[in-house]
Structure formats: structure tokens, C-alpha cells
Amino acid sequence: MENKGLILSPILREGMVLQRDKTNRIYGTDSLAEMVTVSFNGKEYCARVSDNHEFSVELPPVPAGGPYCITVTGSSEITISDILFGDVYILSGQSNMELPVRRVLDVSAEEVSRTNIPEIRQYLIPATFNFKEPEKYMCTAEWKKATGDAIMDFSAVGLFFAKEIWEKYHVPVGLIMTAVGGSTIESWMNPVTLRRFGSFEAEVEDFQDIHYFHSFIQKQQEDANKWLEAIEKEEEHFDFSKEYLKWNTCRIPSLVSDYMDEPFSGSVYLCRELYLGSEQKEDNAYIYMGSIIDSDRVWINGTLIGRTEYRYPPRKYSIPKGVLKNGYNLITVRIVINQNNGGTIAGKPYHVYYNGETINLEGDWYYKVGKKSNTVMPSVLFPPLLPIGFYNATVVPLAKIQINGVLWYQGESNTGRPKDYADEFAAMVSDWRKLFGWEVPFIYVQLPNYREPLNTTEDTGWAELRDQQRKSLSLPKVAMVTALDVGEWNDLHPQNKKIIGVRLAKAAMHLIYKENIVYSGPIPNEISTIENCVIISFQHLEDTKQEQLLTNFEIAGEDGCFYEASAIRKGRCVYLTSKRVNTPVSVRYAWCDNPTNINFFNDAGLPATGFRMDIQ
Template identity: 35%
Template sequence: MSRKLVKCISILTLAFSTYCNADVKLPRLISDNMVLQRDTEISLWGWAEPNEKVTVHFDGQLVGSVQSDAKRWSIKLKPQPAGTKHLIQITANNTITINNVAFGEVWLASGQSNMVLPMERVKERYPRDIAEAHYPDIRHFTVPTVYNFKSAQADYPIVQWQELSPESVMKFSATAFFFARDLYETYQVPIGVINASVGGSPVEAWMSEEALIGFPKPHAEAKLFQNDSHIKAIQDADKARSDNWYTDINNRDAGLAEKWYKPEFDDKNWQPFTLPGFWEDQKVAPMNGVVWFRKTIDVPKSMAGKRAKLMMGAIVDADTIYINGIEVGNTTYQYPPRRYTVPKGVLVAGKNVIAIRVINNRGKGGFVADKPYWLGKPNAHINLTGIWQFKVSVLADELPNQNFIQYKPTGLFNAMIAPALDYKIKGVIWYQGESNTGNPFNYQALFSNMIKDWRNHFNQQSLPFLYVQLANFMETSNHPKPSNWAELREQQRLTLNLPNTAMAAIIDSGEWNDIHPLNKYAPGHRLALAAQNIAYHNKKTVYSGPQITTIEEKHGALFLDFTHTGGGLVAKDGDLQGFAIAAKDGKFVWAKAKIIGQQIKVWHNSVSAPVKVRYAWADNPANANLYNKEGLPASPFQANLTPTQ
């Protein structure tokens, strides 16, 4: 036999052997430190070559063997009580050992940026919670942002379960952390959180194609984005527009060319600007482009040469900050808090110059009010609010909006929810809605369909689904007027018609100037209260603020009945406020309101025949103060005398 023929036979033999004895593989979810749902039969699954024998041992005991079917295998593990430090071995051509397995409660956390927002972003508010986050029995699995419009994905990219510690908690969703910690401290069982959430995502992105069939516009859009060339054309056009815009302003920026950030630069002819504030509000013409700001400060000898914290609030849209000509911080978009560290050796005793280059690509540009602006330490710092000098360097056209491909219908469901569908879970926590406020009126239909669709796909028809209502946001208003944020809150409230759902109202926990409020304890804690009642069947737990049920007219006033009154209705901090009524003409006026037992009477002398009532109906309802005695706020609502309420 020739050497060439022997070599060919050897290659073919090796290929056949590899095909017949390929290594078994597991999904990312089934890995070290994972939490499996207790007290229920669960599936372990993975991939191997067709007809390959796969054997599973649990804590040294044989669970069983199975042959893979069309490369996929699955085997059942009987219900296990809560516990930790279990070992699972899976053997085929190879052996995989899964260490430190826990059985407890598995929760899927999803939604948009307020569910994404990690503890690192709120570290100044919760330093003690972070320092004391020694909870090895709380584990989290954070899914990276991925999308697919063509089909449901079988697995996630590289990611792993992590035990909760003061170090790992920094990447843990803040809302999910407070939720998981509350449940752990209540039930003392391991808690696993699968965090599959994406900032800015609308509800349509989290729906399967089947769930969108009754919604022609998003369904058609989902079909359109199954075309790779369509996606590439959009991405290429977006990139070209963005690159051209930024290249143009950078090339025309005299501040960069002339080094306006240098301390020796002469800014005596610059104009004054009061920080914080937006330049449009300070009689500077509305504009997009580049504006530079400078301020000279006195630094004491005690701070000279030392590291320092620079807190520059929030800036719209992007910034680069220099101290004494040295760059100390850069952020490329408006939402993150500007928390920069000034390195050793930058600050000098006496005069120091801070220069800020701000790029605004659309809307109002400037510095957000009611945020921290200082240099030094929290308890010993130099205040940076007040008069600065500014100069416009570049005027530019508005940068067109980017098409965020990951926000398109079905993409996130296919890539971030589908890989978990065989993983038994206790329930879902959801924090989303801000991205649907542009068109809130069909949100209930979309959201309800999504919940039912997830229950079908998880094959858990009674799956608890707990969600957060939109927080108060934007400027307060003294007059009843239309509000898309109020409309979407109402759509969220109406979704409670689905069984095994609960809503955490946080109308008292937002910030007027930040779509990402720092108070993440309130939504996490209130979701945990809802879980106790809905998922753990502790019916004594008061888990919601008052919810409107019925409305009746008597002698020119409306009488409202509520559920979830707990120990009773209360008006927090003064007289009951936040109610508006209207007659058939639909013109709402602020009304008087009074608690009478378990009812609320609402009236106004100018409205003799009221038929409609609203509560906390505004983007940011400043005076909404209806609570139950347990301290949970009432949900905003609108109601009519007709059955349409």
C-alpha cells in the first residue's frame, strides 16, 4: 500500500472517529455556579453527535443515560430541595463536571436600561449595600446584548454564572440585586437571576414573530430585518453619517487646533455661563456642534498633587474634560453620570484651570441641573457650580437619529430569551416602557401578548410576571394636560387584567432630570413584595399600593373604591392631592379629594356632573400623595363612569 493511500485512509479514519465521538457540549446556562429551580423536575440538555450516548451523574449517583437525537440530547432531573454545593457530571466521549450547583429560585430579569443599570452606577447612593454584598448563594448570569431576526438562538455568547460579592455586585442589575436580596433574606434559599435586558429597547424587540402576527406594522418590520443586506445597508449609512458628522466638527474645532484646554490660553473675551444649565435657556441661540467652557479655581495646598474625584453631573451630549491641560475624563453620550478620577500630580496649589469640550448633536445642550458638580471628596470639595466662561467653536446641523438595529422587532427575543426557554424559572421581573412612550396607546395589547407568548414558550402558563410602572420624570406641571408617560402607565395598569401579574408603582421614586433614577431599592423591594404574594402565595403580604376598582357618582361628586388598601388609605404629607375630574366635555380640572373610610370622594364646584377622573396624570405628578398605611403609593389611573374604565 502506498504511503499516500495510507495517509488518506488515516485522515478519513480520524474524521470518521471525530464525527462518531465528538465531545458533548453544554449551553452557557448549564455551567459552574448555576442555580436550578428547586422542587420541580428540570431538564439538562446539550449537544452531541447523533446517537451518541450521554450519561449524567448527580452527586455521584446515576441519573440516567440518553442517546442524542439529531445532535441534541436532554435528560430529566427529578425535583430537588433547596441546597448548594452540588456536583453534576455529564459524560459522553468526554466528561464535563459542573461545580457548585445550587437549587433555589430562578428569576428572569428583563426590560431596558433601568433593569440593565448596574450597582456601579449607584455606588455613591448604596456604599454600605455594596460593601456588605457577601451572598454566595445569590448568583447572576448577565446576558450580553445580541440579536437575531431570522431564528431563535440555541445558546448565548460566552458568559458565566457569578456568585454575589462586593466585587461582582458592581455589574449586577441594581433593581435585580435589591429584589434578589429581599427574597434571599426572606426565604433563605439560593436565588439565581438571569439578566437579559437592553437599554433603550421597546417591547416589540422582546416579542417572538408569532406574538407579533396581530400587529401588522412591527410584524412587517420584523420580516424586513430578516434580510441581511437590508441591515448592512442601514448600518453602513448610519456609520457614514456619524463618521462624517464627527469628522467635520473635529476638523473645524478651533478649540482643538488652538488648544483651548491649555491653562495659559487667554479666555478673557469669552462670555459668562451659569453652570449647571442649558445654553438655549441662557439666551444662547439653539445650536448643535461644539462649545467650550473654562473655569479657574483655587486649590488648597492640602489637595495639591493628590488624587481627587471630579463630579460633573450629567452633560448633554458628550464631553471631554481637562484640568491644567491634562485630559481627566471623557463620556460619549448623555446618560452616564460624569464621575472622573483626577490622577496624582495634576492638581497644584493655587490657580488651576478646568476646560470642558461639550459636543451637542441634537436638542438642548449643556449641564443638567440638580446634579453634583464638585472637585475633591464628598465631605471636602470645591463647588464647581456658578459662573464659567464659554465660547462656541463649531456650529453644525443636527446629527440624524441612528437606527439601533437591536431595537427592531423579534431580535432580542430570538437571541436573549430563546436560549433560556428550556431552563425552568420561578418567574419574571420586568422594567421597561420608556421607549414606547412615543406611541403608548397600543402598549397594553403588545405587552399582554408578550407575557402570554413567554408563558407559552416557557411552557409555564401560570408563570408569575412582575413589572415596574414608569417612574415620575421630566418637569412637573401645575395644569392637567396630555401626557404620553401617563398614558403608558395606564396601559401598564390595565395589563394587570392578566392573571399572576403584579405591578410595582414607583411614581414617588423618579427624578425630574434623569430617566435613570438612582433609587433602585424602591423597584427592587416592591417587586420582591409582589413576588411574596404572587409567586410564593403569602397572601398576607401587602405588595401593592391602592388600585382603583369602581367609580360612582353621587350629588355631583365621584366616589372611588380601591383594592390593596392594606391598613387603610392615607394622604402622605398633607391634604390629598393629585386628582382631576371632567364632565362629558373631557376638560379636566384639578379637583378636591378626601378620604372617607375606604373610599375617596372627588369633586370640584365648577363640574356639576363629573364622569371622568384621573389621578397623578402627568409626566411628573408633583402632588400625588395617595398611599396605603404600608407606605406603598397608589398607581396613577384614569377612570370613567362607563364600563370602559
């Protein structure tokens, strides 16, 4: 913020939501005044401007409601209108918290279309970094209402959470959206605290100069762009309509490793004909090309229908009226593979929707290499993986804002090194609470099931990280949402964000609003043995008399090898045995990246946490 005249913190602006029933600060700078006056609700509140031109005026607690106006007078006058008092939550973590509503319309379009709640508002802070020192103020954004087109930019998890809170309590909800895709927990941590977990300074030392930081990334991006341009410039050109029938065949979905004998980076073209019995009659025709590693372009009858420049978004492209024709239609897909393997991912939709019909595109396609590169695409530094950047640029500037809690959905970027996650999370929570000056409630999402399509092993750290998240329940004023039943094995970003938002809201109703409700899936409590039988008692599990046979439990003996266990639920306990283990030493449940056939739920429909426990 430039220090000229009266300037308020960027988050204090029209449409903002302030925390009800707490003392709120109106703060900023004024280089041309000695005193600043805030007029609110018929009263005036004053504060002196400090020697460094800063001021902070405290407003008394206000119950839920609005809209209100606030006028701030110093060297000039600023009026903030349409202010609501309600419950304010910080949304933080990485892409599954960040994922906007527009990305979940395939599963939530109807509910989104019915949502028109101006009392729910979001302030979306853009991703910015500071690897040198904490910022005083966050980046400028706008408070948006959950109405009309603006709703598409809301965090999907945040929106569904806020809807549950609004519908239950009829209190305005403010969402401060800070999450950044790909960010590690270290990026949200205090640098002083982070030193306890090892040296990190070398990672960011050169990037304390923000100009060098941007130029460094720009140079890497230019190298990557040159690689992509060379692929396109040097690839073979051909007349698809005449030549593709002479090409080799592959299947969609499949990776190139399924039909090529060696690692491949470069471009591949895929073609097939689609026969339609009528002309396209409607505008709402789409081609679904599932999920593709890495980038793609799609043509129909020579018309470019859509393109995506990176891996993760679902490929759903609108087909303009007039493109599809009666008879044979040629579909061409160009895929660029960056790092030795890629292609189309199984389990995703591949079809054309037109005139109310769905026509399957899975099966045999023709393919031809456009250009095989001798190198992989040059890597580009991904700033969210670096430590401390978001703590300095986002967390510290938010500390003057009164909030009701933090919603945290993160961990995917830490699955490669999960061992310290519980300790790091505890340290992060402690530091944030010190910043905000009170024991802020933290509600977090345990990682769902997922299997990286390019992985060849079943366990790459997701199970261990989930267990680290479970161990974090020992912290005061935290709650965890389990999600082993709502992931998509082939998609890092499962679309069913409503169920996560609802579960977060249930946890908040218990932890923050003091409702006596079931808010958590079963959590292991105590473990004991009787001869070769292991008995585990669980919290958040009903004392039912009906027995149930459970899946995904394993027992290890003194040799440390885990074997499938017979698991029977009786009341609040699970009884485990294995013919291959005489002296049980350890137990684990759902211990892989993508556990399947999950059937351990409580009566509220909430899945048990994955875990590992040793028998003492």
C-alpha cells in the same frame, strides 16, 4: 453552538443555579454519541441522542441547597461543579433593569460594600439579535457570584431583589439577566403574535441577513464618526488660559438654547477658575459634572480628567493626586451636541470634592463655540428598538430552563405610542408562558416619574403608559410595583434601585411565596358618583378614620376638559369635587410625565398608581 462532539447549553456551566423543587433539564448536542448519561447525586440518568444530535436529560426535583456536581458523559465527559439549587428569576426589560451596581454607588455604596453573598448569582446574557428565526441556545456567559468586584456587574434592581429573598428565606437565588437598554416591548414579542398589532416585517426584513445587519449599522456608525471627527478637526483652537476671560458667559446648569438664539449642533467649550486654599492631599478627589447632553471631556489645569461618549451616565470623574493645586485651577469642559440642543441638566450635582470638602461649580461660566455644524449628527440604527430580535435570540432559548418567575422593568421606549401597551403586554406574557409550559408569575415595575429635559410639554405618554400598566393587573398571576415616588425628574435612570428591588421582593413574597403582606400601593377599584361628587374605592388601602387631603387628582365634565379636584381620603375611598365640574365624566390621578408633591400612600409607604377612569 457548533455541532461537534458533546456540547452543553451555554447556561449549564460552573456555578449555575437550578430551580429547586422542579424537574430540571440537562441538554445540548453530541454529534459523536448515541447515548448521553448524566451522573448526579449518586444516580445516573440517560437519554438517547436524536437524529439531529440533540439530547435532554431530566433530573428529579431537588430541594434548596448545594453545592453539587453534575457529570455529563457522551462522546466526551463534562463536569459542572459548584451547582446550587434555589429560586431562579429572569430579569428582563430595558435599561433600568439592566443598570449595573457600579452605576448606583453614589446612593448605595455602603450597602454594596457590605454585600458578600455567594449564594446569589447572575448569568448576564449579552445583547444579541435574530430577526429571522428563533435560536436554539443563548449566548455564552458566566455565572457570577455576588461577591467582590463581580458584584459591580450585577443588575442593581436584581441584586437588591435577591438580597431580600435570600435574607427572608435563605434560599440561593439565580438571576438570568436579559434586559437591554432602549428595548421596546415589541423586541421581546413573538412575531406571529405581533402581527395582530400591525405589520412589522418591513422594519426587519433586510436584517434577516445578520451580516447585512452588522454592515448596515457599521456604515451608519462610520458616518456619525466622520461627523464627530469633522467637528473636532474644524473647531477653533485657542489658549484657554489666556483667552477664556474674553468669552461670553452662561450658567451651569443650562441648555445651549438658554444662551443661543437658534438650534445648535456642534461643540461648545466652557471654562471657569476654581480657587483652592491648599494642595490636594488625598487620592479620592472627584469632579461631578452632573448630566450632560450629549458627550463631554473635562480637563483640570490641562490634564484630561474624564470623558463620556453618550448622554446618560452620570459625570463623576476621579481627579488624580497632584492635579489640583493651591491657588487658581482652570476647569475646561468640551460638550458635543448632536441634535440641535443640549448642555448641562439642572438638578444634578456640579461640584468638586477634595480634601473632605465640597466646592460648588454651579453659576457663571465662560463659553465659546468650538464648531457649529450645519447638520445634526447622522443617526445610527438602534437595534433594541426593532421588533422580535430579543424574542428569537434570548427568550426562546431560555424556555428549557426552569424558573420561579419573571421580573420586568420596561416601558420607557414605548411612551411615544402607549395605547396598545396593555394588549401587547398581555400577548407577550401569554406567549412566554406557552414557551415555558406553565403560568409563570410576572412581576413588573410601573414607570416612575420623569421629565425629559429637552421636552417642552408636560405629558408625552408616560402617564398613559402607566395606566396601561395598571390595566395589565387584570392578568392572572401578575403583580405591579408602583414607583411614582422614586424617579428623578431629570434622569431616565434614577439611582435608588434598592427601593425598587425591595418592592419587587415584597410582590414576590405575596404572589409566589404566598405571604400575607401589603405588597402594592393603592389601586382604584370602583368609581361612582353622588350628584357632583365622585367616589373612588381602592384596593391595598387601609380603612383609617383620619381624613387626608390629597393632591394630583383631576375631574373632567362633559366638555372633556380636566380641572384640579379637591380630593379627600376617607378610609378606603377618595371623594372628589370641583367647582368647575357639575357633571363628572372622567377622573385622573398623577396624569403627567413627572407628577410632583405626591402624597397618596398606604400605611406600608407604597404610592398609589397613576390612572384615568371614566364614569359609566
